[in-house]
Amino acid sequence: MELIKSILASQVGFSVVFAFVLVNIIMLVVTYCIYWERKISAWIQDRHGPNRVGPAGLIQPFADGLKFFLKEDWIPPYSDKALFVMAPVLMFILALIGFAIIPWAGPVRWPWMPEGTSIDTQVASIDIGILYFLAVGGLTVYAIVLGAWASKSKFPFYGGIRGTAQVLSYEIPLGLGLFVIILGNGSLRLEEILGAQARMWQLGDASIWPAWNFFLHPVTFLLVLVTAFAETNRLPFDLAEAEQELVGGYHTEYSALKFGAFYLAEYANMITMSAVLAVLFFGGWHLPGVNGDSASIGWALVRFVIIWAKIILFLFFYMWIRWTLPRFRYDQLMHLAWLTLVPLGLLLLTWTAVLTLIGRQNTWLAPAGEIGIFALLVLVGALRAAPITGRQRDLPAARIVQFD
Amino acid sequence: MADWKDKDVLHVSEPKLTALERTYLPQVVAGLGTTLRHMFQKKFTLQYPEEKRQMRVQNYRGIHRLNRDDQGRVACVACFMCPSICPAQCIYIVAGESPWPDREKYPVKFEIDELRCIFCGMCEEVCPVDAIELTSEYGLLGYTREEMLFDKEKLLKLFDLTKGYKPRKGPKITGYPKPTDQRGTSTHEGL
Ligand code: SF4
Numbered sequence: 260m261e262l263i264k265s266i267l268a269s270q271v272g273f274s275v276v277f278a279f280v281l282v283n284i285i286m287l288v289v290t291y292c293i294y295w296e297r298k299i300s301a302w303i304q305d306r307h308g309p310n311r312v313g314p315a316g317l318i319q320p321f322a323d324g325l326k327f328f329l330k331e332d333w334i335p336p337y338s339d340k341a342l343f344v345m346a347p348v349l350m351f352i353l354a355l356i357g358f359a360i361i362p363w364a365g366p367v368r369w370p371w372m373p374e375g376t377s378i379d380t381q382v383a384s385i386d387i388g389i390l391y392f393l394a395v396g397g398l399t400v401y402a403i404v405l406g407a408w409a410s411k412s413k414f415p416f417y418g419g420i421r422g423t424a425q426v427l428s429y430e431i432p433l434g435l436g437l438f439v440i441i442l443g444n445g446s447l448r449l450e451e452i453l454g455a456q457a458r459m460w461q462l463g464d465a466s467i468w469p470a471w472n473f474f475l476h477p478v479t480f481l482l483v484l485v486t487a488f489a490e491t492n493r494l495p496f497d498l499a500e501a502e503q504e505l506v507g508g509y510h511t512e513y514s515a516l517k518f519g520a521f522y523l524a525e526y527a528n529m530i531t532m533s534a535v536l537a538v539l540f541f542g543g544w545h546l547p548g549v550n551g552d553s554a555s556i557g558w559a560l561v562r563f564v565i566i567w568a569k570i571i572l573f574l575f576f577y578m579w580i581r582w583t584l585p586r587f588r589y590d591q592l593m594h595l596a597w598l599t600l601v602p603l604g605l606l607l608l609t610w611t612a613v614l615t616l617i618g619r620q621n622t623w624l625a626p627a628g629e630i631g632i633f634a635l636l637v638l639v640g641a642l643r644a645a646p647i648t649g650r651q652r653d654l655p656a657a658r659i660v661q662f663d
Numbered sequence: 664m665a666d667w668k669d670k671d672v673l674h675v676s677e678p679k680l681t682a683l684e685r686t687y688l689p690q691v692v693a694g695l696g697t698t699l700r701h702m703f704q705k706k707f708t709l710q711y712p713e714e715k716r717q718m719r720v721q722n723y724r725g726i727h728r729l730n731r732d733d734q735g736r737v738a739c740v741a742c743f744m745c746p747s748i749c750p751a752q753c754i755y756i757v758a759g760e761s762p763w764p765d766r767e768k769y770p771v772k773f774e775i776d777e778l779r780c781i782f783c784g785m786c787e788e789v790c791p792v793d794a795i796e797l798t799s800e801y802g803l804l805g806y807t808r809e810e811m812l813f814d815k816e817k818l819l820k821l822f823d824l825t826k827g828y829k830p831r832k833g834p835k836i837t838g839y840p841k842p843t844d845q846r847g848t849s850t851h852e853g854l
């Protein structure tokens with residue numbers, strides 16, 4: 260008992276225990292993500308969704324999981340076996356280490372710890388902070404490419420090529436968007452970025468509005484949101500999978516648990532991405548009235564629940580978008596990244612950099628300038644008479660077909 | 664293809680987008696609104712075993728029944744017309760001497776293999792005494808092949824369960840029956 264207490268009271272020991280707890284929470288949420296994905300898709304299509312296994316179908320995800328165990332685990336004889344087995348493992352590991360830098364619930368003090376001390380509810384508080392997230396996110400594409408290459412089959416191959424080009428292209432606007440936040444807050448550490456948001460804007464004596472980055476950088480949020488969809492390979496940017504064209508893309512040849520690993524990793528990635536978005540733009544565990552400094556267990560729990568509520572809202576948004584928008588065509592995807600998002604990101608970064616130079620990055624100038632930049636881009640687009648994906652401009656003139 | 668005219672060809676050009684629409688954001692928001700509305704709309708799915716579908720067509724040909732005459736006896740006179748005409752050859756009849764004075768033969772055994780039956784309705788059409796009929800029941804379910812071999816008792820029971828209506832005697836070809844119409848609501852559980 261004393262041992263457990265002392266482990267929980269030290270930052271390293273707590274991080275290890277917390278990481279274990281988090282992996283379990285995330286796996287449970289992932290399981291139910293699959294359930295809700297099916298439910299939401301059904302509701303949007305005027306159906307009921309899974310409702311037979313258990314009350315309201317709540318046991319369905321476990322039945323699905325059991326099915327993965329029972330299926331034949333098939334490794335194609337022509338595949339590169341070592342890489343073929345490695346790819347889903349890599350994907351799964353990467354999906355589960357990304358959340359290490361998320362500041363989940365601020366400081367907490369166990370009753371047996373001395374007064375005034377506290378530990379952070381964060382698995383790893385590292386200096387590079389958000390760069391770690393970018394690195395892990397960038398590595399995911401290795402898993403996709405390895406799986407695609409090792410399959411030695413044409414559809415996974417196409418999926419792998421598409422996935423690589425897509426993730427490489429969208430890393431750039433994502434990085435630019437994140438740099439705007441980093442510049443504005445002057446820190447790479449997520450907990451410091453969050454701490455700067457966990458307050459209210461004052462007008463005289465009255466607190467009027469939470470000082471979340473979303474209100475400071477609305478257009479940057481839009482940019483990061485779009486790239487986040489592309490980074491997690493979700494519709495409308497799931498070109499690496501594209502089940503209608505590529506029969507599942509990079510995981511076409513995978514079955515049973517290896518497919519399950521890819522499948523679960525996709526949702527785990529979504530959770531990490533949602534958590535990062537919530538921390539960067541929506542104040543993480545902050546809500547008006549929430550005490551961010553108190554280290555009592557009660558407040559820590561409240562903060563933990565709030566950040567999860569925000570994550571779940573993001574997950575819902577992910578699914579909502581998925582069942583609303585059709586997939587982009589490949590050239591449109593590239594057009595969007597290189598000719599729209601990258602210039603937008605560069606302009607936003609320049610604007611924030613200028614504001615930071617004169618020390619005004621946290622004033623109304625930031626959102627006003629961002630909206631101005633957005634309006635400017637809309638105007639340029641109007642003059643070029645091409646939508647962001649470049650579709651209308653490139654459309655060939657209608658051809659009159661003569662039958663004889 | 665020679666009679667294609669130029670005016671037959673419909674030229675469709677893309678609608679011109681406004682400046683804001685070129686960012687696709689208004690369309691995305693409108694689309695999200697549409698899907699959100701659908702999330703709370705009435706569901707179209709029928710929860711099958713609990714909810715039964717109303718028959719859309721009244722002349723639907725489902726499971727057979729073997730009719731009884733007004734004295735409650737099996738109406739079939741074992742004339743062997745139906746096994747002769749049946750294209751799937753799935754009717755097996757063993758005839759015996761009738762115990763009743765008004766006919767010579769009656770079926771001692773009468774079996775229909777519902778798995779082989781193609782529900783063409785020839786047996787019903789050819790029967791001289793309207794003894795065999797196809798009901799509107801579609802709940803043809805079973806765990807084994809043997810269960811799908813309907814014998815005389817089962818076919819007569821089906822008549823008892825469905826005697827409320829006469830199939831295909833002057834019905835409209837298609838149409839929506841009134842909610843009180845119990846056709847096709849699967850009496851299979853009663854067997
Ligand atoms: S419906 Fe057709 S196939 Fe079926 S028993 Fe009658 S004649 Fe044979």
Ligand code: SF4
Nearest residue numbers: 739740742743745790
């Ligand atoms: S045609 Fe009618 S009467 Fe003749 S054997 Fe068949 S069911 Fe009986």
